[in-house]
Amino acid sequence: MKARHMMAALVASAIALTACGAPSVPGQVAPSASISSPAVKSGSLTILTKFAAPEYAPYFEAVVKSYMAENPEVTIDLQQVGDQPYKDKIRVLSASKQLPDIYFSWAGDFANKFVRAGLAADLSAEIAPSTSWGSTFAPAALEAFTTGGKQYGVPINLDAKYLVYSKAALAKAGITAPAATLEDLLADCGKLKSAGYTPIAFGNQYGWPAIHYMTQLNAFNVPADTLAKDYNPASGEFTDPGYIKALEQFKQLLTACFNNGANGMSHEVAQANLTSGKAAMQYVELVEFGNFTAEKAPQAFADDWSFFRLPMATGSAGSPNALTGAPDGFMVNAGSENASVAVDFLKYMTNQTNAEKITKDIGWLSPVKGSATEANAFPQLIEALADVSKAESFAIWLDTVAHADVASAYLSGVEGIVSGSKTPEDVMASVKQAAAKAKKSVS
16 A cells, blocks of 8 residues: 555656657547457457565456456466566556556556557447446446546556544544534544544555545545646646645644644554554545454454545535545557457456455455445445445545656645645645646656
8 A cells, every 4th residue: 555655756757758748638549459359259468467466466367367268269478566566667668669468557647648658548439438348337437547538447446535433432422423524523523532532543654644635635625627637747737726725624634633743653553543442533545444354453443433435624616526546457558469359358357256256355346336245345345335336536546646746746745734844835836846847748
């Protein structure tokens, strides 16, 4: 998790190579072959993932093995590397235009760099929401890999942010229901302090936990069209007053709800304060929900927790139904000679059986509707999948959706808010400078 959210600062040049001078939203880039599933499946595929870790790799190996068993005329070379080695390898392959047929991508500007460079096939004809395949996915998951109205990626998992809370802590503080507005949440934090709790455990040692708050608060306070324009490096300006409001709201949370010394505390230590009963809530990712089950958390907590979305302040100008998070996904090489087989494999990997398997084997939620069941998931995961399916869009992690320079300015700026060394105005001045620099890099 830490590695993923430190990614933005590391990938500024990862695929800038061919993207320089390209339009921010290109025209159709057709693969060298049709993407419709072929009547006869044959040929070879290369697939590159970043899931070499032993808890993830076996799932992808099993799906590849199963597909080849069902399609004996197809051979697949599956290459799995770690997070940082993947970034290094994809940079080299992109520069030489030797991308594999199928390759991993984060949502946001990381994916859009492939699109701008003409390296990603337009998959809209097969996986747009109106198609039979596309209709099986949560709409927000597909939207995360949409650029210029076209679908360039296939989501393979779901991740989103929620405030996980101890039911016992809220009951002790006299709170009968999770907060519906930011104002309610701030008031509840006062009640929780009076009851002896840290209201919201917060460890910001590596910077990304604060960035996740800013991702959601920006989406709440800035109109969606403006946000999309500013997160696009070709047009970003960050002049909307909602950005200052978002930072001011973060400061309110910092004062009313968070523990002291957050920049020196890890997210994991903060989480231990929640599960041990010292804190009442923590803002966490879906992929962390397994940490709250009896296998990993004290029984008293495992038996008595739930979650809700970070609430929006009354009268905010942004999107009330945007949910911070994003899927990971795969893209198809625009120059692949076996694009149709590549797409057929991705259809296979995201069918109902394999979608249920990814939850059972890895503990990830799949973006495929109905894939979390009582047989492969615990109740909170099933409830979360239903909630994610209702989201009209993802507010994609700020440190991957924005240009790396902008993300870096936000990272250091919000750390300054936490330490008390910077004001919201200071942060946005740095962000505007970074946006201007990013604009020059893609012009």
